[in-house]
Amino acid sequence: MTPACRLLKQKKIEFSVHEYEHDPACSNFGAEAATKLGLQEREVFKTLLVTDGKQYFVCVLPVSGRLSLKKAAQAFGVKKLAMAQPADAER
Numbered sequence: 001m002t003p004a005c006r007l008l009k010q011k012k013i014e015f016s017v018h019e020y021e022h023d024p025a026c027s028n029f030g031a032e033a034a035t036k037l038g039l040q041e042r043e044v045f046k047t048l049l050v051t052d053g054k055q056y057f058v059c060v061l062p063v064s065g066r067l068s069l070k071k072a073a074q075a076f077g078v079k080k081l082a083m084a085q086p087a088d089a090e091r
Helices: 003-010 029-037 069-076 086-090
Strands: 045-051 056-062
Touching: 029 045, 045 086, 056 069
Parallel strands: none
Antiparallel strands: 045 056
């Protein structure tokens, strides 16, 4: 069980898990999830972690979308953002 699922369960928030067999050769996880679950890409969301070097911010968007770091920086009120390192995002 993921930390997110544990938190939802602890808070007594109803949820369901949608599982599929992941293809290790596939690097576009969102598109793969949408296809294997029989959903449109606009119905599946990705979470991206960005940083200004001091703070981290989470962006949630449909897997079919592309994140504009410039627009995200404006929305978060910072000068510039970069994608967080994968190790930081996993932590």
